[in-house]
Amino acid sequence: MRFFENGPNIPDVLLERRDQGQVVFLCGAGVSLPSGLPTFAKLTEYVVDFFDPPKGSELHTAFMPWRDEKFEGLRMPLDQIFQLLHQEYGRDQVNALVAERLAQVNNVGSDEHKHELIKKLSTDPEGNVQIVTTNFDRLFELNEAELPIYEPPGFPDVEFGVSLRGITYLHGRLNSPEDTYHPYVLSSADFGRAYLAEGWATNFILKLLKHYTVVLVGYQAEDPQVKYLLQGLNHDGKFDRDKIFAFDRGRHEDIETKWRDRGISAIAYNDHDDLWSSISAWSERARSPRAWRAAIIELAQRSPRELLAHERGQVAHVIKSTAGAKAFADSDASPEWLCVFDAAFRTMAVKTDFMDDEIFDPYQVYRLDDDPPRQEDTFRRQLTHEHLLSWRPNDGVNSSGHGICNSSIFVQPRLWHLLRWIIKNINNPITAWWALRQGILHPVLRQEIMRELWRVKALHPKAITVWNILLDYAEHKHYLNKENASYIFHDRVKNEGWHPGTLRFLRLHLAPYVEIRSPSGIEAVRPPVGDWESIPFSDLATWETHFPLLDQQDIAVPDENLMQVMEVLQSHIHSAVELCAELGIHYFYRVPTCYSNRAPNRIDDIHTSFEFYLRLFTKLAEVDPHKAKGLSASWAMDDSLYFYKLRLFSLNQASVYEGEEVLDFVLNMAQEDFWGGEGQRELLYLLRDRWKDFSDEGQRQLADRILNGPDKPDYQTDEEYSVKEKRDSYRLAWWLELSGVKLPATAKDKLESLRFEFPELDASWARSMADLNEFTTYRVASDESTQAIANKPASEVIEFAESVSEREFGSRVQLRPFTGLAKENPRKALASLLFNARNDKYPVQYWSVLLDEWCVDVGQVRLWRTLLLRLERLPAEAICSFSYSIGRWMEKHLTTAFSIDSELTWRIFDTIVLSLASDSGDATKSGLGDVYHGGHAIVRSRRTYSHAINSPVGSMAVALLNVLNTSDLQVVDGIPDELKTRLENLVKLPGEGGDHAMVILTRHLGYLDALDSLWVKEFLLGRFEFDSSCCEPAWNGLLSSGELPDGNLGYSLKPKFLGLFPRIYQWHLDEGLRRVACQMIVEFTLLPGLTPLRFSPAETRGCLRAMRDEERQSVIFYLSLLGQRDNARWQSVVIPFIKNVWPRESKFRTSNLISAWVSLLAESGDAFPDLLKEMKWLIVPAQIERDWLDDFQRARYGKRSLSTRFPKEVMALCNVLIQTTNAVPYSLRNVLEQVQAAAPELANHHEFGRLVDLLDSL
Known part of the structure; x- marks a missing residue:
């Protein structure tokens, strides 16, 4: 703390x-x-100076190194210097002088x-x-x-x-x-x-x-x-x-x-x-721990996001004790502290709200001051973040599985108080939000939630709903997997038939339930702010009603059991409806339908109990129409989405209802049900299938109702209603006609007049009326058809393109006629832009489209020259406004332009460079934006390859390299001066532009050096010097290439590589690039033979000493990766590196590095014994994450666990790392059992007994 x-x-x-x-x-x-008062060294100096020993004397010589603060050799210990003083001047005299000096104390209060x-x-x-x-x-x-x-x-x-x-x-x-x-x-x-x-x-x-x-x-x-x-x-x-x-x-x-x-x-x-x-x-x-604790509890009354990390750490420290947890639970601290106490929450990934670009990083908002960094790299072993809602060593009875969020029975006193605090905040949405994300809730927590629901009368209705559903969900998960329940049911039906016990199992264990998942977007990691009234259920979780029954098509029900089974299924359907109503779910992402067989490629695995019920009703209609009709009559149209559809479906059963009964029902349906009901699809198929059963008069009446359209709602104007009423009537009547229904003559005439009134509507629009109204994922297609724009004069093209560019809401098509024109007829597209240019108008959107879509054959020289001449005359302001498109165009087409007219192309290039140079720097910025947190940009380098390839100047640099690559140069030719000059000019551009050009050049450093090593030496190599303003982008480019420089280039860069650490920490590089630097240093060390490029063990050791712990870990992980890729390299590379290269100072045996070495051992397989033998000096007792032993007990890569294959060595490793009860890993008991089973004689060893004693003392 x-x-x-x-x-x-x-x-x-x-x-x-x-x-x-x-x-x-x-x-x-x-x-x-x-x-x-002086330090011991200064006190010694005072005494030596007083006696002033002769120069060259033993005493004078021995103390000289202590006067030089920069001296790096061995110094004689100060106690030995005092021994010389005692011998030379007498103990009493020397000590009296010491007393005299130490008596000189400043008069400080x-x-x-x-x-x-x-x-x-x-x-x-x-x-x-x-x-x-x-x-x-x-x-x-x-x-x-x-x-x-x-x-x-x-x-x-x-x-x-x-x-x-x-x-x-x-x-x-x-x-x-x-x-x-x-x-x-x-x-x-x-x-x-x-x-x-x-x-x-x-x-x-x-x-x-x-x-x-x-x-x-x-x-x-x-x-x-x-x-x-x-x-x-x-x-x-x-x-x-x-x-x-x-x-x-x-x-x-x-x-x-x-x-x-x-x-x-x-x-x-x-x-x-x-x-x-x-x-x-x-x-x-x-002075008063209780008063201090009270002050921290008072601090905890604020939101944790308002506090600094160390202040959150102080609150965390308080709740680590039973007394502190009790005081915290007795306070009114916000349940938002759950996001701090729960390690899984405060380390969740960053999420973005794509609607307003807000970013929420739980780690930055809720982290503790001693939290290790959140590792994004899955290759790395995760460092442990302390979970304060689970067992801690001072909690008493030890169990690594004890916690508020699991199924153990016992609750220690500290955890009980935290549980009590959670229950106290049961009416807060944040508590529910947190609980909804837990896999399993502690049985005691579930029990206390139930009691609180019974006791408290003032709970908000939404809170009651959420907690009841959560308890049901937890009960489902606690009992058994729902798929298993379905399979058990199938087996019971097969073996027991429709026994009352089978029906009870169906009723109890295959009832619908709500599946709870984390919502998408920022709500997944940001707790809700506000009261229940202002927070929709969708902000708390994603809720889906599920029927757990699977494969209902295979279940046979005898006729005599139909009503019994249907009664149970009907209760399930009612339950599903109630769950949806409770949570305000008024839709399904896949709607139920009574005609799933008429939906191509649709398998309904969501509404399985409804499908089962529908199948049984169809059978009931065949075997007992009278019962089916009575059952149907019990379903009200406003009962639910399910029964509304079922009622319409039942009317389509000819064995149950006569045609006139159906006609009477349909004619008497309320307008809102006929035109806007949830069962529109079922109504359409009912009308189509039973139309032939209606009398001529009945058909005429029904056709009139259809063509008269829906009633006018209050919110529509007369004009709006007139259009909608006609379109709705037209669509329904046309759908019936397309489905084979013979409409009355008057209805046909009306249909023809509507067809003439709405010529833009086609048959697919009418047919889609019976499509399932489901939530689907789709992409908005671009319609680049030029039919509407092809015949317009060039002077009207841009204006027309702008008029149709806005997409209507819900439309899946974005009209982009100018894009199509730029592809099909670039001459006319260019002419339209030239027309606007006469009036000094340079529409950015359309110039960008033309340049991005330019694909004119090189043979159309005249058109090419027209574009090039226009580009040359573009004003600087226009160039800067669509500089990104210009850069991309150059990257793709500069070589072609160069082949058509090199002089003109160079003039264009120079014009663009001059325009960018005159800009303030915005035009040369990368298209990659900054990442923000709390309204502030997170500091990270923008002088990177990722930024360069998304910038205008980066693209222009690539374009020049493309020209160079197509020049068919020989090594002896060197790079042409006109190219070198322009590459140099790009590097000189202001803002980010020059940096991006440098990144591109150094990424291809080896290629450029092969063509013109003299220019590279004169112009580029100096940029790698650490006092150069360009050193950061220069190193960014080289590291991003991942290529090890060789030959004279590598030899020239070797001294700079040796000094890269710690200079690299001055730049805000991504962790990945620092890792590449580490890997390059390892690869330089592993170069074969006696090449001067190869790093000696001493040189690499110097690099390792200059690194931070994090990068030294990267080296260890890379060594592990080399061994995993090729098992032979454990012996040929990893062990020699450890033996000959790794620095042996004790300061390079930190707990983080020991953890990395242990991870390497866990991956070493057959090489484990040899590695452990060589690494004994590296592995020392340390407090590392308590799950480090897990990988040693698991069978991996088709082989038995390491503790089974190498029991003696694993036990030796445990004995080194595990010295106290605080260091006992979670898997130690399992590992010792495997060790004893593999080598029973080891159980008699002292080391084995000591480890068992540590376990027993927990």
């Missing part, structure tokens, strides 16, 4: 133990620096002393100060008259319960300079006596670590005090690093390994001010 945005990330376990009075601060010289802050933190449960220090000064004693003091060797024996209250001076306490006795631990002899010969300091530290958690502050890992204090502490790498922590300045990855080798967990900070500000805030927290 961080107290401030730039402060150190203090582990939760340390904060918790301090609250319990179990933390002791061990303080070094850095604590006293703000008070004007006690409230500002760092010591006062530490005294507030390093206390026992009663608040008594308990501090250990290696400093000699007495600054901790200020304002503490009665504080116990301990000096060596008389330390409190904490082993026997002696209180540590007071100040323990581990290396001695400062006496007055006038005193004759100064017993300080300064020299190597002093340290040897304290830690080895007499060992009183060692014994005290070991006992202290046994009973307390120790925090080092004011030290560096290289300090002599640290060396002696912790000597041998981590000799086997198995010391519990949660027992001792150290604050140190620097990046976490740099300091982690320095301290880890000493058995210490490092806490990194940027600046000393950041450290002391955090310690000050921590001391305030320590």
Whole structure:
């Protein structure tokens, strides 16, 4: 947890133990620096300068390296220098001088002393100060008259319960300079006596670590005090690093390994001010943890999106404890905090609302300050993001499966309070939105939701609906898979027949349910804002009513069971209707139909129970028309979409209804049902199929009703109604005629007059009346027909094209006659633009179409020259307005233009370049836009290949390379001057243009070098220098090519490649390009033979040292990929690289890198034992993600699991990585079972027993 945005990330376990009075601060010289006291090195320098040893003496020579801050060699340890001082000038005299210097303390108010802050933190449960220090000064004693003091060797024996209250001076306490006795631990002899010969300091530290958690502050890992204090502490790498922590300045990855080798967990900070500000805030927290917790709970009353990441981290820290979770649950915190606590939510992908271009990134809005980056690369092993709604080590009973979002029974107290908070917010749409995205809800959470629904009267109706449907859905998922239920039903029908138990199974387990899925777009990741009234159900989830019954066509129902089965199915249909009504679903993406057999290629797998019911009714109409008619009469027209259609379908059964009955029903239908009902398709087929059963008079009456049209709605004008009434009548009557119905003569005459009135309507329009009204995905086609524009004079073409360009709502066709004209008759299209140009009009849309669609044969020289001459005379403003189309045209056609008239083409090119140069820079921008979050653009490089190929200048550079490629040049010819000059001019363009030209050139660097190495050397290679303004686009182009430069080019670039890291971090490159750079460095290292291009192990090692941890991980993943692609390369490439190239400094064994190495081992297959043997020095105890062992227990690539094939090696790996209960991976029990089954003798080994003990202690 961080107290401030730039402060150190203090582990939760340390904060918790301090609250319990179990933390002791061990303080070094850095604590006293703000008070004007020196570091150990400066103190030594003061003493040496005072005595001024002769030049060339052993003492003078030994201390000289300490005076040079840039000295990188070995320095004599300072304790040994003090030993020389003691030998040369006497122990008492030297120590007295030390006392004199340390007595010179600045007169700073006690409230500002760092010591006062530490005294507030390093206390026992009663608040008594308990501090250990290696400093000699007495600054901790200020304002503490009665504080116990301990000096060596008389330390409190904490082993026997002696209180540590007071100040323990581990290396001695400062006496007055006038005193004759100064017993300080300064020299190597002093340290040897304290830690080895007499060992009183060692014994005290070991006992202290046994009973307390120790925090080092004011030290560096290289300090002599640290060396002696912790000597041998981590000799086997198995010391519990949660027992001792150290604050140190620097990046976490740099300091982690320095301290880890000493058995210490490092806490990194940027600046000393950041450290002391955090310690000050921590001391305030320590004064009253409850008050601090209350302040954070108050902070949590705000929306988490209003807070900074470290503030969200503070709230997360609070709810990690049972007391904090209880306080949080008792508050009125918004359920939006679920998006923070749930790791899956805060790491969801970025989503865009395509309607208004809004972007929502859950990671940026809800992330915690210590969250690892969200990895987009699926090749990478996912880093663990802490899920606060599942079990944590301090929750008590251990189960990795325990959480609010799964099906375990037990709920730990902390999780119970969070569950209680969720229930308290059951009436908030955000809570429902979150719950709808959970795969399985905890049984206790489901139970409490049900109780809350029963208890609370004030729940919004929408909330009641959502929670009830969610509970039903959870019950369905908890019981069994719906497909399995259908198959079970089929088996029961086959084996048991239509027994009452089979009918009950059908009723209970094949009832309709609502399938819940995440909505598309931004609503999938952005929680709803507002109350229930303002939030539609569709913003919460995608709801679909499903009938789980499958393959109903294969189910046979005897006649005697028809009514029983239909009764159950009818109840299911009613339930589906009620579900749709509850959720406001007034449509289906696939509508039910009673005539699915008349819809070609349509298989209805959505409304299966309705289809089953329809099939059974058809059979009932055959075997018992009387019952069928009675059943039909029970269906009201306004009952539902299903029964409305069923009623019309039943009327089409000749065995059930006479023709006159049908006619009477249809003539008496309400106007809104006849013309606008949901069963239009069923009505059409009813009229068509039963028309012949109507009397002549009945047919005339029905035809009159059709041709009289629908009633006029209130919202239509008389003119609008007149047109719509005629079109509706025309369409229905025409559909009947096309279906073979013989209309009365008067109706035919009316139909003919309507056909004359609406000539634009064709038969397909009428036939589509019976099409299923379903939601479908379709594309809007472009109609490029030139029929309407072909005969118009050139002067009217543009005006007409603009008049028809707007597409009507719902139309699937976009009229683009000018596009067709540009393709079929480019001469006329160009003439229309030339006509407008006479009036200084240059319509961007149509110039862009002409240039984009230009495909004139090279033989039409006159037309080509007309276009070229016009392009040459285009004003600069016009060129800039459609510069993208000009660039694309050049990329496709510059070579052709060059072959027709090279001089004119070059003039055009130069005119365009001059026009772009005169622009402010907008015309040369890439077509790729920025990504925005919260109204601010995310900083990323625009000097990339992706931006270049989507920019005018990038296209022009490609065009010049196309001309070069078709010039049939020989290597000795070099690149023609006219091409080189224009390539250079493109690079000089302002704005983004010059960068994009440079990217294109360096992407083809090898090709250009093969043609003209001198020009490349003079003009391009200098751009790769890191002080060049073009270095970023130059490197972007080269890296985007992915090609390893060879020959003299590669040799020239080799020194620059060796310096690419860390310079590459100055640019905002995509992660992918940094990864390519890493891969290139690996490939340079793997070049065969003794080529001077090959990177030596030392050179590659230097590159690796200059990388960040993330890129070093990329190197490891690439090595893994090489081995996976070719198993032989594990031995020939990966193992030698690890052995000879990888840097061996301990700082390159961070937890992230160890995690990457473990991932590599998991992929190594048969090479696993050899790799593990070679990597022993790389794998050290570390806290990595707890699922790292999963891949070792799985059978992969057709082979048994690694723990089965190599049990001894897997157990050895586990013993290195798993040292404490906090490091136990989820799969350890399964792996140990596989190890024991594969090699039973290993169960008797100490290492196996230790791992079992760790499991048992959880």
